[in-house]
Amino acid sequence: GDSASLDRAHVDTLSALNDAFPQDLAERIHQELENFEEADFVWRLEKVSGHRWLRVQAQKTDTGHDVSLTDITALKQAEHHLIHESQHDRLTGALNRHGLEKRLEALLNEHETLDQVSLCYIDLDRFKVLNDVFGHQAGDTVLVDVVRRLRSRLGEHAEIARMGGDEFAVLLNGKEPPHRLLAYRALDAIAGRPFVIAPKRFAVTASVGMSPALRGQTSSQLIDRADNACREAKRKGRNQVVIFQDGEQEGERQRHQVEMDVLDRLRRTKEFRDFELAIQPVVGLGESNRLGGEILLRHRTPDGTLRSPAGLIEAAIYRGEMATIDRWVLNETLRWLDRNERAFRALDFISLNLSAEALSDEAFKTYLLSQVRRYQQVAPKLVVEINETVAMQDGYMMKRLIGGLRQLGARAALDNVGGGFVNLSAIGEIGVAYLKIDGAFTESLVHQGAGQAVLRTLTVLAHELGIxxxxxxxxxDLMLPALERIGVDYGQGQVLGAPMPLPEFEKLAGIAAGVEHSEAFVQPQVTPLAGRKAPQQDIAHTDALEPRHR
Incomplete structure (x- = not known):
């Protein structure tokens, strides 16, 4: 029963002890009493209706044995619940960091099977934007669904842990399938199909780092290695898997320290001496001589090299400095346009890709409109690029922002279209002037992939909407004839022009620095760019496939 004292018996002989209790329990009592003359231990009693936990107390007497059994099942269940709570995330039901460390400690001590253990570290990309736009309840729904998807896709091969916020870990334990394959499955489970918070559908991508376990490692060291690989995946552009390689850790540590030093200096001085602007041409296709460009941000490292700022931007987002950087990029771009107002009259546009964090910040959007108003004479040349995912997360607010830009003469572009499961019916309503189609669909032209149909559909849709x-x-070069047949208006990429310093773009546009230009400015002939190799610039950049200022 459920009473505190289940039973108390006095037995005179060992045979009577065996008769009074199950054999294995009777043997344990007898053994304890033989060795210590009294016993006090916990016993799990298996019953048809389930198991019970008993506290067994016994002692020898002159005439036999006194045995007392107390049902402590409720106490053990409460204890188990507390242990479970201390090792699991309450929201998702996954392990928490403490629970993962406990599991790792046990596995890292089993040297014979250590080669079967790896750890993946997963960070959801730009999850803060989703939280800011939809609210934390929607964000929590996505977090729960991430764990459900990982469990469903990885099955018995993996244990899932939530490390805090939007970061997860996957403990892989087993020989088959290969852990590298499972890491890619984990990424596909998250990014392979949209999340749904009715009536909206939106994409969530992730950066995944994986590290195999090594002999002599602690759980913290293995977690740190996987986390470093995840950071490298973010630095390389997000939405990918990076496997930790020995020898890379010191370089990653030094790079991370440089990034932190830059941000600390920026916070103290508000000086941007570590940053420079570059630009990549956006060229009209076919018989067109149209020319535009996209502003890019570059980070000048201590050795003087210009590099992609991807890792620096991730650190800025983490430390809340992204709006500061975006304001500087915006102001520098507008001032540059203003200085070259007359010379740039024949250009179609100069576009600027603002970060998702800035575009979800109402104070920044107010600042954006005020600066465009300040430089309204060059506003018709400015195009603000908005990532498809950001735009579709809150179409109403983006429509208001784009409307404000249009009133001032500026325009907007929807970026990475097709990569985030865009609602096609919403494109015409949001008011953009340009549709920048995700590069994956352009690349499909070379290997005859199914993305060609998407590229063609999006181009036709854009033209029907006047975009x-x-x-x-x-x-x-092989892509150009196919793009022209489809009817794409502009192209952007290495074969049409690599990222370059601003003065070189001025020359490309037919501007000689310091030379006064007449009103009869000649429209630049940019078609030859498509027929020659892009010039090698003195800019080291790692994001040529997906150029961004961020």
């Missing part, structure tokens, strides 16, 4: 189409990631 110009831009193909990204044009990396081969």
């Amino acid at each position: 110009a189409s831009v193909a990204k990631s044009v990396q081969s």
